[in-house]
Amino acid sequence: MKVLVVGGGGREHALVWKISQSPLVKEILCAPGNGGISRIAKCVPIKASDIEALARLAGEERVDLTVVGPEEPLVLGIEEEFRRRGLRLFGVSREAATLEGSKSFAKELMEKHGIPTASFRVFENPEEAKAFIKEKDSPCVVKADGLAAGKGVFVCREPEKAMDAVDEIMVRRAFGDAGRKVVIEELLEGEEASFLAITDGETVIGFPPAQDHKPVFDEDRGPNTGGMGAYSPAPVVTGELEERIMETIMVPAVRAMAKEGRPYRGILYAGLMISNGEAKVLEFNVRLGDPEAQPLLVRLKSDIVPLLLAATEGNLEKMEPSWDDGASVCVVMASRGYPGKYERGKVILGLEEAEKMEGVFVFHAGTRFEEGKWLTDGGRVLGVTARGEDIPKAIERAYEAVGKIHWEGVHYRKDIGKKALRRLRRDG
Numbered sequence: 001m002k003v004l005v006v007g008g009g010g011r012e013h014a015l016v017w018k019i020s021q022s023p024l025v026k027e028i029l030c031a032p033g034n035g036g037i038s039r040i041a042k043c044v045p046i047k048a049s050d051i052e053a054l055a056r057l058a059g060e061e062r063v064d065l066t067v068v069g070p071e072e073p074l075v076l077g078i079e080e081e082f083r084r085r086g087l088r089l090f091g092v093s094r095e096a097a098t099l100e101g102s103k104s105f106a107k108e109l110m111e112k113h114g115i116p117t118a119s120f121r122v123f124e125n126p127e128e129a130k131a132f133i134k135e136k137d138s139p140c141v142v143k144a145d146g147l148a149a150g151k152g153v154f155v156c157r158e159p160e161k162a163m164d165a166v167d168e169i170m171v172r173r174a175f176g177d178a179g180r181k182v183v184i185e186e187l188l189e190g191e192e193a194s195f196l197a198i199t200d201g202e203t204v205i206g207f208p209p210a211q212d213h214k215p216v217f218d219e220d221r222g223p224n225t226g227g228m229g230a231y232s233p234a235p236v237v238t239g240e241l242e243e244r245i246m247e248t249i250m251v252p253a254v255r256a257m258a259k260e261g262r263p264y265r266g267i268l269y270a271g272l273m274i275s276n277g278e279a280k281v282l283e284f285n286v287r288l289g290d291p292e293a294q295p296l297l298v299r300l301k302s303d304i305v306p307l308l309l310a311a312t313e314g315n316l317e318k319m320e321p322s323w324d325d326g327a328s329v330c331v332v333m334a335s336r337g338y339p340g341k342y343e344r345g346k347v348i349l350g351l352e353e354a355e356k357m358e359g360v361f362v363f364h365a366g367t368r369f370e371e372g373k374w375l376t377d378g379g380r381v382l383g384v385t386a387r388g389e390d391i392p393k394a395i396e397r398a399y400e401a402v403g404k405i406h407w408e409g410v411h412y413r414k415d416i417g418k419k420a421l422r423r424l425r426r427d428g
């Protein structure tokens with residue numbers, strides 16, 4: 001088979017790496033890919049958002065299966081475009097991608113179908129939104145309705161901040177049309193977890209729980225990023241809670257989308273807030289998480305390709321993926337300035353040495369290879385991922401590998417997995 005992976009970050013490097021191990025696969029293309037990916041796949045310089053050019057490529061190259069990493073092409077309708085041309089693609093339809101593309105749609109769906117989430121109101125008028133904030137006079141979260149590259153969410157402990165957020169989103173239009181509506185919701189306390197599943201629209205197979213680290217600095221300080229590190233399993237999600245998440249969130253969401261005439265086939269990712277053993281949905285995403293994909297795919301023992309094919313064919317009930325019993329941890333190494341304006345073109349040292357370590361996988365998020373040197377080429381540069389028999393061992397190994405890598409201005413969190421360690425100590 002020939003496979004095309006769409007995207008060019010750490011998640012896509014992990015996908016290409018996993019797909020490359022399948023005996024079913026002869027050749028992998030990736031668009032646009034990155035430096036690290038180019039070592040195991042043929043990278044084609046087409047943007048993930050250029051669905052017309054991607055469909056042409058898949059047709060001309062006789063690609064048997066296209067796998068979509070990021071949300072943007074899904075929201076733009078890549079699934080429909082490929083289907084129209086008779087090309088097989090793993091990823092949700094545009095109608096299903098609304099679950100991520102519109103927060104008000106997701107909240108209203110959850111309310112209608114009894115899926116646990118924070119209470120909320122949707123506003124199309126900034127004055128009404130601000131009047132509501134004033135009247136409530138309590139901590140809240142203000143969210144731009146549409147896609148805002150993870151930047152459209154404001155957690156506001158004071159009403160004044162919430163009013164500013166409304167102005168930023170709706171009046172100043174910091175996120176363009178994504179700010180036509182805002183969602184204002186109750187601020188939830190607790191610990192976050194990421195729960196992902198693969199579905200063919202009927203059968204829903206949950207992945208082991210994972211946890212992301214969104215804020216840029218240790219102890220969850222500083223502005224939010226795309227994610228500074230992740231690990232799996234996440235002990236905050238006990239076996240019992242995992243079952244309840246499947247029963248009260250994942251399966252109901254897939255059923256609800258079918259009832260709304262938006263059949264859901266692909267990855268369903270629930271961002272959860274967990275408090276007192278109960279999970280509530282913060283958001284849904286319609287794709288693998290980045291960096292959650294890195295530790296999850298490292299733990300997946302089964303061939304991923306039959307799983308992806310079964311999901312596109314509606315045959316998922318026959319599949320039973322198996323997972324490594326141990327743990328894995330991914331530490332993201334970023335460029336100076338990230339998540340704001342960041343530097344590029346710094347020489348990366350020590351990559352080969354880190355890659356030689358057993359149980360270590362260095363996924364590239366933003367690199368390029370030029371004249372015999374690896375250079376930084378993105379905000380998030382590397383996702384250094386390690387396997388271990390348990391979380392403490394995986395953390396130790398991941399940071400040992402991180403310690404071998406350096407470039408000018410590099411920064412990373414030193415506390416990835418610490419929440420899990422605290423919990424294991426408390427419970428153990």
Ligand code: AMP
Binds near residue numbers: 186
């Ligand atoms: P979202 O993109 O909706 O997941 O929001 C991004 C981040 O904002 C989440 O990962 C949480 O850290 C935070 N957040 C979102 N909604 C809430 C909420 N209702 N209560 C507390 N924190 C929230």
Ligand code: GLY
Binds near residue numbers: 226289290
């Ligand atoms: N790691 C968060 C995300 O992929 O949205």
